[in-house]
Amino acid sequence: MSLLEKLDAAASARIAQLPSGLGAFGIPIEEIYSPTEARIGTKRILLLGTNNYLGLSFSPECRKAAHEAIDQEGTGTTGSRMANGNYSGHRALEMEFADFYQCRSCIVFTTGYQANLGTISGLIGPGDVALIDGDSHASIYDGCVLSGADIIRFRHNDVIDLEKRLRRLGERSKNTLIIVEGIYSMLGDQAPLADIVRLKKAYNSTLLLDEAHSLGVLGETGQGLAEKYGLIGEVDFITGTFSKSLCGIGGYCVSNHPQLDQLRYVSHPYIFTASPSPATIAATRAALKLLKNGRELRERLWENARQLYSHLQALGYQVSPEPGPIVATILDSPQQALALWKGLLENGIYVNLILPPAAPEGKSLVRCSVNAAHTTKQIEYVCEVFSRLYSSIIQ
């Protein structure tokens, strides 16, 4: 098969799964009105499938900061942090993140994807081991592949399985980076962090926690899962993204290890890419302030999450293992998932459709995510539509 034929084959496999009339490259959003509403085609749609957990995408403070940065510093940096792209805003944001986590240092990356690529491939190399949760995000897999280290998976959120694999590694456990996520993006479940920390200490391994979906969502001040368990000081490296609760684009790694800064010299995903634009950095700095002081937003988010979760569960849907902003319904077949997803869209609700092999263990998911800007009325409407669709699709 030629290179281009291979692409055609992959595309037709994907298109075969999609309902007719839907683009293979994702739903086109024509206009975006607010953190919860947009226009798709000619229809006003309720957004229930974003990562905008605190609903900050239209925050006046963040918009103002971005506008000012564009006026003062221009639209782009046109260069790497290691060359001409190292502005005072980038350094200030790093200090603010380090201060937020009470950690020694922070590195800002251009995306969250690159934060994982750059941190993982800088920390481990050929001969070392990456011991990763089986449901890890692609950026974690790709970072491990880039590193050249031996990649070993353990069963999702299963600490007994993790320990078995650590034990098997023998002496190599000392050169092992264990990688887990605060909240897993598909089912919205949380890592059993206290047990994982216990194991990483017992086996002298190093632990990296990706708080992409838990930043702003978990913990008293929104630091994430590590804060929820009071374990910030026990996790070696925390990575995360600006693209979800902070409504920007970019990523970070924080750590108490003084060696973190050395990554700047060796990490290609940090060096060989342009630094985030001034507007991105300014908006993210403003968003981080709102996030830190965002207890009310978090309460609102969790109220919405609990309301949707308990309602869908009561209706008889098979839902995520635990309540949280990501509420996934697990369907018996891709056809059923597709029908539910289509039914929701016809009723003006956008959610994420996840079909095998993208979903864990060959499941088909209709994945909702709520945010702090959703009103009780909006959530009630969603519950009502799910209720109507249950009798026509599930039963």
Add this chain to the structure above:
Amino acid sequence: MVDINQEDILRLLAQRLASFANPELEITPDTNLITQLAIDSIKLLNLIMELEDHFDISIPLNALTDVVTVRDLANLVYKLKLDSK
């Protein structure tokens, strides 16, 4: 401990892989995992975890880049098992 040989590993693999495959397909050591068995990446990764547990070895995913046939996988498991002793 009972010594393992490549034949035993091949037999076990054929058994496990049969559950993924079209029942009409005869699985031989030369069966191509991807083109003939059409095993998707998640199933393959889960099979690797089962093999790790069965043989009490670590099978790094990066070692799979050279694995094309059932025999390649058996050889890899055999080599890792010998190395682990």
